[in-house]
Amino acid sequence: MSSPGAHIAHPPLEGAARTWGTIALSAATFMNVLDTSIANVSLPAIAGDLGVSPNQGTWVITSFAVANAIAVPLTGWLSQRFGQVRLFVGSVILFVIASLLCGLAPNMTMLIAFRALQGFVAGPMIPLSQTLLLASYPRALAGLAMAMWAMTTLVAPVMGPLLGGWITDNISWPWIFYINVPVGMLAAFAAWAIYRKRDSVTHKLPIDSIGLALLVLWVGAMQLMLDLGKEYDWFHSPIIVALAATAVVGFAFFLIWELTDKHPVVDLRLFARRNFWAGTLAISIAYGLFFGNVVLLPLWLQQFMGYTATDAGMIMAPVGLLAIVLSPMVGKTVGKVDPRKYASFSFIIFAIVLWMRSNFSTQADFSTIMVPTVIQGVAMAFFFIPLSTLMLSGLPPERMPAASGLSNFVRITAGAIGTSVSTTLWESRAALHHAQLVESVSLGNATASSTLNGLAAAGLTPEQALAQVNALVNQQAFMLAANDIFYASAALFLVLIPLVWFARPIRGGAGGDAGAGAH
Secondary structure (H helix, E strand, O other), X not given: OOOHHXXXXXXXXXXXXXXXXXXXXXXXXXXXXXXXXXXHHHHHHHHHHOOOOHHHHOHHHHHHHHHHHHHHHHHHHHHHHHOHHHHHHHHXXXXXXHHHHHHHOOOHHHHHHHHHHHHHHHOOHHHHHHHHHHHHOOHHHHHHHHHHHHHHHHHHHHHHHHHHHHHHHHOOOOHHHHOHHHHHHHHHHHHHHHHHHHOOOOOOOOOOXXXXXXXXXXXXXXXXXXXXXXXXXXXHOHHHHHHHHHHHHHHHHHHHHHHHOOOOOOOHHHHHOHHHHHHHHHHHHHHHHHHHHHHHHHHHHHHHOOOOHHHHHHHHOOHHHHHHHHHHHHHHHOOOOOHHHHHHHHHHHHHHHHHHHOOOOOXXXXXXXXXXXXXXXXXXXOOHHHHHHHHHOOOOHHHHHHHHHHXXXXXXXXXXXXXXXXXXXXXXXXXXXXXXXXXXOOOOOHHHHHHHHHHHHOOXXXXXXXXXXXXXXXXXXXXXXXXXXXXXXHHHHHHHHHHHOOOOXXXXXXXXXXXOOOO
């Protein structure tokens, strides 16, 4: 790492500069996080338009996630090499170019390649926006700065499907990428105008090429395994077994190399700090559970409840309402209240929301499905800010980009694991429920035979009648499977609460004093 004396402490920004700086950084973060989820709803349209199966279409999400996961932990190293502001503005401009290319992609292969590029250049944006925001506010307002940042990172994944659905239904899918161009250009211009005189000191650091290669290898293998697992029937497939082995071995070598190298590409020594590892673990596992359920709900609504992309987005949208209202309050009080209490409260609300969802039936109407989503906003407001504050407490400013990059990496990876596990479990539980439900569809069953007779009377052939019944059974099986996952997630949120209490309490202000939360 750089010598501690090399860090220049810039005074916090004042007045309009701070407002515009906050808007520019938030807009860039928003655009970035939006892009992780905006394509989810548009996948069927993209796949259909480019003439590939929806399964191959998921590569649009995978390629972005893999490249992004590799780039995020490099933030600390890159910002020392190029300077935080230069790196941030550069990555925003490259992101805009990549978005333009995604919209213009003539076929699936090109789209996947451009999405990977987009994911890679997007890596440093989120951690650096967090670092630059914290540097723009005085220590007393650090909680408020975190609240601004958390609002964008929490509202964007929910806005993604809504915006994506609306654009796909009303314009055409390339526009989900084109909307980044004006936003990105404005954010880059404003950020450069305000922050260019506040850049961090750069060092000509040697490139840890072996560390970088190992990072690409194990993260790439792990992300591919998570995304392809479902399609290839997990560990029954030699491809998945090979990817899993590559990820494990690559990770082991990466650990040894990074902990012994003089200029590691990822600063793993941060995990020696108790607050950093406890905070990162709690945030990441919770985010994985949250994200898995965020992906699952619209899938179920669109595939089995007859919702359009826009309607499924509408169900998810209100999650941001209470989060936006409560976040500033949490940000202001997080210095006075033990952040561990806030985080525990958040996990309890998450558990209640998921328990409510586990009672859904196929008769659930729009408002029934929406109520838990609205309540979830409360949990989200109390989730990010306290845990981020705990996690980054007591870190010197020059280690901030590395810490933010590393914790965001763990969180994003957990999100990918959550998505993969929840969709896979959903299908396997549905198959089990389907088999159990089918057992009662026999001629001996009065309800089954009267239904089949009714369908036959309506003019269906026996095969068509059975297909109708099978569709009904399928709908119920996937409903029951979704309930199982909601219920299990609720239980896991409660199990997570003790993890938060592993972190030490923070002494001093919201930003934590340099001595607080030390080893």
